[in-house]
Amino acid sequence: MPLFLIAQVAGRTVAIESSQVESVVDIGAIIPVPCSERHVRGLAALRSRVVTVIETRAALGLPEGDGTGMRAVITIVDGHHYAMLVDSLEDVAPFDLIPLSAGIVLDSGWLRVGRGIIERDGEPILAIELNALIPGIAAAA
């Protein structure tokens, strides 16, 4: 049974498979990248690395939050480090990934990232793919 990280993103509970997660950190100062797409919040230093901070809400096509959340999930795509901002982290536990039930259609932003559901104490949680949130990669996915 794969491990999943349960987090709050844009006010919703989501599950992220642990193989996509390099680490979970609190991001320090974010340096903006002028002229970049809306969901690129900026750059931040993570130890000796520069990570690109992704505003997850914007990447999902949702209105931006208050921008105070500094907790992030680090994922590595094509050799680049990305920090995906999340509201909060809840739990890490093994779950079974099951496909979306027939007839359920996710709305716009979630449709791209949704990969299935896991069940925690009877509560279904959407499992998401972080790759699909990253600009430039999302188009190819």
Place this chain on the structure above:
Amino acid sequence: MDDLLQEFIAETRETLEALSGEIVAWESAPADRERLDSIFRFVHTVKGSCGFLDLPRLARLSHAAEDVLAAVRSGERTPDTRLVNAVLAIVDRVGEIVEAIDAGHALDDTGEDLLIAALDTGSEAIVTSAAPVLRAPTRSVRLNVDLLDRMMSGMSDMVLARNELARRLRDEGVDPTIEAALERLSLTVAEMRDTVTRTRMQKIEALFSALPRMVRDTAAELGKTVALHIEGSDVELDREMIEMMRDPLVHLIRNSIDHGLEGAADRRSAGKRETGWLSVAARQSGNQIVIEIADDGRGIDTARLCEKVVAAGLRTESALRAMSEQARLELVFEPGLSTKDVVTGISGRGVGMDVVRANVEQIGGRIELANAPGKGLRISIHVPLTLSIMSTIGVGVRDQRFAISRQTIEEIVRVGAESIRIDRLGDTMMATVRDRRMPLVDLGNMLGFGPRDPAMLVIVGVSGGSYALAVDTVLDHEELVIKPAAPAVMATNIYAGQTLPDSGLPMLMLDCAGIAQLAGLVFTREIVAEDDAATATPGVQALLFDDLDGVRRIVPLSVIDRVEPVPATAIRYAAGRLRLSVDGAIIPLVALGRWEAKASVSVLRLRDGSVELGYAIGEALDIVELPDTLVPAHDSGPIAGVVAIDGEQIEVIDLHWLFSTHADPNAAADAPLCLLEGADSAWLTTFLRPVLEAAGYRVTTTLRPGETAGVIVTMDGEGAPTSRVAPVVRLRRDPESDGIDGSIFRYDRPGLLAALAKTAGGR
């Protein structure tokens, strides 16, 4: 050179180790093409390296093995056990010699002829006895670059940790002894960082320093003379990149000398200087390093290239016809293709260009070709800057910092200083810095920070032109490790990469070329510059020299055939003028001062295409670009005028005057040919010939094949001329007969010359 040798030894040793498995596998399956290729590549690389390291024995062995393997590759020979054994014996011997070189002891070279002879068909099988190999203790360690990467990353962590510690201690207000200890730690860390950084960085000089020798040797081997021009040796490049660039660079330069540059005779007839021009230059361009190899040789003949491709069965003729010229040019990278018909020791085995491109692409680079048939070829290798340390200047816009590569910055000026103006043409901003007008890009505005009056102008040069970038502040200078940013960031085209300076806050580096493009700046010069570079002629080059009379003068390089010292005894005042005997001929000599007291005089041998002239000088000084502005001389004479070079007045030689006044008219190869015919030719050759030659004719008594006479001179009463291929001028012995038959009295010089001039169109 020692470094290179060490590297060669280490590399060969390493390849040999890796190859030993292949060799055994090849032995059991000689038809295995892949194994054959890797062994072939090994001997080819050894051969190439030996060429410039001057290791003739290794070169001979590897060349012999390569020949045989090439024959096997092309199917001319089949790899039987004997052949395999012979090749393996050579590979073993290469290893032995390499170890011997490293240990510094001599290795007996008997038996090497036998080894080479064993490669021939029908030779006896040889038995190899592996001699005990003596290994010298190595003085260097070859490290995996990954390890260096990890060291570098750990180093950055250390710097950041130190910064944080310093910040905390400052906040706490600790006692001075701890501060002193921290200070010491900081120094050590800084020093350490420099060292660690240096383990990865190297000036490209490490690559370029071996070139002059290599070019000289390669050129000498081919009987050519090449003037090598190296630029940008201090550009820094990742060590790994340098290693990866070595082979491609050597291959390309050898190709240029071998295939590109013509022999002296061909060059002369093409109207080029005898000495070939080869330039190797490195520069930083945005987030790339560009290494350019340009020559003024014959370029690539795409038509011939296409023939080769068809002949080799790589493409069909119709497929080639559908290709663009550039695509056809790219065919030189096709594997298994050689544009040279004759295989030399230098190149031309078809292993070159495809391997070169593969090596460059492996490090994320690309190769561009700019071909000017008949005029030269320019090869640009672009390699990414990744991991290169860059010297940068920090600039501030509002409350954000950016880095700009120092290499692109021409100068930095403060707005409000004298001679700096900012104007608006319509809505377009323009800066005038002293007398230069250039477009102005407001960085703050471009990045969407809202307008503010520019405070500082950073003048940056991009390909094609320069522009002023308006920023709020100019901060400090920093050496930074620039890494590519995420695709989403790079997609803006504004940034060249990201970095983490000592402040611990990430910083973006600006891509000045991208900004210019985004701002819609158009530099029309760009295209012209491309053309110029393609023909590879850098302005009018001229030789600066001290003349015999002590005056400094200049003469265009293109007219100089060569400069050489001649003994003063070769110079004589003879037959009314100064002449120089050289190379078995006598050419007119011009001297504007006293030469008699010298034992040896430097002479410029000038040539206007056909006529040669000597010009005695005191000393050749330098090759400089001839300035465009010439102030004409007051009187006509040997001096055309005067130009200013570095504030000094330099007299320019008047070539036209020189050749029109001093050149022997009869030296011209295209002068009309005068055929003397008749039994009385003794008089004609003894009496008449000098007269005719002085008048500017070439004179002969028998036509060589291929020659046609412009006029035939014959003596009356000798019978009709044997050939009627040209107009005839007849001479008579009798002065009294008044020439009713059109003949001319043989001592009537003006009449004779006039008649000749009329019939032959002579001078």
